[in-house]
Amino acid sequence: MNNIDSFLKEIILGDEARARVPSEFIIQYTNNANPPTFFLTIDYLLKTNQANHLFTLPFIQRLEKWYQWYNRTQSGPIPFTFRWRGRNASSIYELNPKTLTSGLDDYPRASHPTDSERHLDLRCWITLASNVIGKLYSILNNEKTNKYLNYAQLLSNNDLLDQLHWSEQYEMYADYGLHTDYVQLERVLIQKQSPTQQYQQYQQTHVIRQVIQQSDVNYKYVKHFGYVSLFPLMTRILNPQSNKLEKILNDLQNSTLLWTPYGLRSLARSSSLYGMKNTEHDPPYWRGAIWINMNYMVLSALQHYAKISGPYSDKAQHIYKQLRTNLLKNMLHIYNKTGHIWEQYDDKTGNGKGSHPFTGWSSLIVLIMSELYDE
Incomplete structure (x- = not known):
């Protein structure tokens, strides 16, 4: 390399x-x-x-x-x-093949x-x-x-x-x-041949992905609202006059989507994959948890749209204040409770999750406290 x-x-x-x-x-x-x-x-x-x-x-x-x-x-x-x-593309054990990159x-x-x-x-x-x-x-x-x-x-x-x-x-x-929402993990019985006894077969169960409706597998937009959907906002590509900006701002405040009292969750609560395991053993990671780095980028964008002339500047400012307050209150509460900053935060309880102590991207809360963003 x-x-x-x-x-x-x-x-x-x-x-x-x-x-x-x-x-x-x-x-x-x-x-x-x-x-x-x-x-x-x-x-x-x-x-x-x-x-x-x-x-x-x-x-x-x-x-x-x-x-x-x-x-x-x-x-x-x-x-x-x-x-x-x-x-x-050949994975059979993942509910939705990961995009690690x-x-x-x-x-x-x-x-x-x-x-x-x-x-x-x-x-x-x-x-x-x-x-x-x-x-x-x-x-x-x-x-x-x-x-x-x-x-x-x-x-x-x-x-x-x-x-x-x-x-x-x-x-x-x-x-x-190429997408369908009609997939699920199921435990199935698989016949296998023993590697030591050539002609002996044995049965073993595996949890594998099953496509329920093959006819629904078509090229289409992927209906999972979450952090990815916010990137045109976070990178400030959207025109401040755009009605798409208004739609995203309205969606940000919707508690059935991303809004929680603790910050913005990573995947909408209404998504079919919200909180779902990706394999038999892999718990959800970016399927509901609150991540401070992405919330920081949203806050930065909200401040940007609040400051520039446009029909949605007041709404952006209002959401900015509420979101910032929610993040600060929850992280302070959890720090006082546990003594740690955490990798991510639970969207139902606000509790810390993942690695701890974690002073990676979650330390962006210090910049949020000082309202220091990338502009």
Whole structure:
């Protein structure tokens, strides 16, 4: 694996670290990419003029080389679409094949992975990356400035975004792919041949995925409202005048979807996969729990739309205040109760879940307290 690849990937270093990670997560593939979250940091530094002297031509050119690799390896089936690599189309043990490369692991995607998928969150990450590289080149008055800014503007075009990712039927932004909601895990009896006694057969039960209605497996938008649906908001692609922005703001406040007294849950309570195990042994991960990093991005976007002129600025400000208060109150309560900051938080009780003590993305609560966002 070359340095361009490792610039983006989670690398597990050392025997001790490898011993704690399942083998399936250790192997790295040069065509698989992870979310380029470091562009959020670069964008913040650009907006605050804190480190422009550090952005030299060699640095930008190296970043550009990575960007070209990312576009080449993660491009989608048609122009202006993108697809996370690494999904296992032949998996029979997963209710919904994981998309580990997206960072959202078991968040529901198309039920039947194909090369024709279109992933909304990845498209929004590419838009952000294009815009940042364009701004970096503008510091140097480089001729490539317009190339990247124009591409970012094209990806930000709301009409094109709606063409590729807006479902009129479900009234939401969504992934697109070969999909059905009619799947479930069932325990079945499988005949197997003993490896030691060639002609002896034995029976063993396995929990495997069953497609209940094969006729419903078609190319369509994926009807699972959650964090992925919010990416056009979180990356500020939506026009402040857009009625799609109003729809998302209304949905944010809906308790049957993402709203809880403790923060925004990762998957709508009305989703068919809400709180569902992905395998016989894998508990839900991004299927309802509250994640502070994503709530931070939503808060940042709400503050952005509250500050700029538009018909929904007051609504954005109102939701911002409520959401921020809910997150702060709950995290303080759980910290006082347990003495820990947690990886994620339960959407029904507010209790901490997952790894602890956890000062990774959950420490973003400090920035939320100080109202310090990426603008």
